[in-house]
Amino acid sequence: MKILLMLLLLVPQFANAEKIYIKVGNASVKKSMFALPAFQFSGSTVSSPNYVRVGSELYKTLQNDLDTSYFFDFVDRKAFLEDPATTALRPKPSAPNGFLFSNWRSIGTEFLYRAAYNIKSNKIEVEAYLYHVPKGETLVARKYTGDVGSEDEIAHTMANDIIFRLTGRKGVFKTKLVFSSDRDAVCPKKTPNCTKWKEIYVSDYNVKNVTRITRQRTISISPAWAPDGKSILYTSYAYHPKTKRRNPDLFSYELDTKKSFLISWRKGVNSGAAFTPDGDNIFLTITKGGNADIYRTDKDGKKLRNITNGPLGALNVEPAISPDGKSIAFSSDRHGNPMIYVMDINGKNVKRITKAGKYNSTPSWSPDGENIVFAGFDNGHFDLFLVSKDGVNLKRLTKARKTNGKWANNEDPSFSPDGRHIVFVSDRSGKKQLYMISPDGKNERRLTFDNDNYFKPKWSYMME
Numbered sequence: 001m002k003i004l005l006m007l008l009l010l011v012p013q014f015a016n017a018e019k020i021y022i023k024v025g026n027a028s029v030k031k032s033m034f035a036l037p038a039f040q041f042s043g044s045t046v047s048s049p050n051y052v053r054v055g056s057e058l059y060k061t062l063q064n065d066l067d068t069s070y071f072f073d074f075v076d077r078k079a080f081l082e083d084p085a086t087t088a089l090r091p092k093p094s095a096p097n098g099f100l101f102s103n104w105r106s107i108g109t110e111f112l113y114r115a116a117y118n119i120k121s122n123k124i125e126v127e128a129y130l131y132h133v134p135k136g137e138t139l140v141a142r143k144y145t146g147d148v149g150s151e152d153e154i155a156h157t158m159a160n161d162i163i164f165r166l167t168g169r170k171g172v173f174k175t176k177l178v179f180s181s182d183r184d185a186v187c188p189k190k191t192p193n194c195t196k197w198k199e200i201y202v203s204d205y206n207v208k209n210v211t212r213i214t215r216q217r218t219i220s221i222s223p224a225w226a227p228d229g230k231s232i233l234y235t236s237y238a239y240h241p242k243t244k245r246r247n248p249d250l251f252s253y254e255l256d257t258k259k260s261f262l263i264s265w266r267k268g269v270n271s272g273a274a275f276t277p278d279g280d281n282i283f284l285t286i287t288k289g290g291n292a293d294i295y296r297t298d299k300d301g302k303k304l305r306n307i308t309n310g311p312l313g314a315l316n317v318e319p320a321i322s323p324d325g326k327s328i329a330f331s332s333d334r335h336g337n338p339m340i341y342v343m344d345i346n347g348k349n350v351k352r353i354t355k356a357g358k359y360n361s362t363p364s365w366s367p368d369g370e371n372i373v374f375a376g377f378d379n380g381h382f383d384l385f386l387v388s389k390d391g392v393n394l395k396r397l398t399k400a401r402k403t404n405g406k407w408a409n410n411e412d413p414s415f416s417p418d419g420r421h422i423v424f425v426s427d428r429s430g431k432k433q434l435y436m437i438s439p440d441g442k443n444e445r446r447l448t449f450d451n452d453n454y455f456k457p458k459w460s461y462m463m464e
Helices: 051-068 101-105 151-167 192-196
Strands: 004-007 032-035 072-074 111-120 123-132 137-147 176-181 199-204 220-225 231-240 245-254 259-264 270-275 281-286 293-298 304-306 316-321 327-332 339-344 359-365 371-378 381-388 410-415 422-426 433-437 454-459
Touching: 051 072, 051 111, 051 123, 051 151, 111 151, 123 151, 137 151, 176 220, 199 220, 199 231, 220 270, 220 454, 231 270, 245 270, 259 270, 259 281, 270 316, 281 316, 293 316, 316 359, 327 359, 339 359, 339 371, 359 410, 371 410, 381 410, 422 454, 433 454
Parallel strands: 032 072, 032 111, 410 454
Antiparallel strands: 004 137, 111 123, 123 137, 176 199, 176 454, 220 231, 231 245, 245 259, 270 281, 281 293, 293 304, 316 327, 327 339, 359 371, 371 381, 410 422, 422 433
8 A cells, every 4th residue: 555645835844954853873862852642633523433543543653653763752741731632733823723832842842743634535634744842843744645444554654754854864664574473373183283384474563464475384484585575585394296295495475476486495405595685696505415505596596506615514504695795694603603704795705703602693784784683592592692794892682581580582683774673582471572672782672462483583675
């Protein structure tokens, strides 16, 4: 569903458009006070019986997006000095019954967002304004239109506009997650092991609007996005009639056509795949000849080239391609315990960048290519660690206990496309659930609240 939006030309647009109001590097030091009154309904309650639900969904999604950004603290509604339900969206004297900036300044508001919505012929129309209260400036004035049912997408678009206007950088609220899960593992009769089945799912960044994309009734794992967001790589234990066995083969799934295509079916493991930034090549781990090594193939899986070769039968797995497409981070046990290494895209100039712990795995690059987040096994459990691409400034990001007091595992990290969030898996609740944290180890947030298990989440590239 495409959200339509247009600028409102009745007020000065994007005043001081070149000015950045929130410097991203300083956001963790000082949060801005943001006032978000309830949205006004400007239509007929008789012809729009679901207007309360629509307004509530718009508001809750926008508030959650802004809260997830970690840029803001919200002004308590009890502190409001005027009733937003009875004042216009625009200030006096632009509107006769408009609000007064002085009422918002006196309670410490830095940014004020006023919005009203209407529903006509199953279409939602939202009119919204963002104000910089200290100087009485209008920063954003827009109308958004979408079908009833697209409330989340409309709100995500509104949040992205707010973040871009204040920081000069795009928001991540319309990006997606892909992951493996056992959430639909229901056993048919005479299939006792189907509780081990895992399928691939796509969702909004906050794990709402979850869509199942595979139905192979087996174990489907390790998904990865194409750079254009139109297809997904994943590994599935496919059944081979000739051998009457299942083999972990690599597939590509097209989101538009809803079709899967076989990419790599070599005997043994074909997994841990990742696209190059241009989308032309795929790197994956293949256990060809019994040894796990990294290979490169084209997106059709026809041209195969060996990138690593041991040494001495060493495992080389989980390739992660740097944002500039010039380097590969991967896990290898070539010097004993599995550690994180970086090499050129052609397999040359291998450099070990981690030396601590017993097992380091699942590297993920920050979007600027300067840091790598990974899961490290330390003192009997996995935690997330951040290290520079040169192997310095190692930092632990997570540390949590289960309800029984034992240390929880935190693993499978993936950076958001703006570099301000990391999605990961933790078993602290007893199940493998999805969480989010910022790269400084702060702002931890739980994303899923169910009794299912989630595996290997990957954040999409920036999508509009």
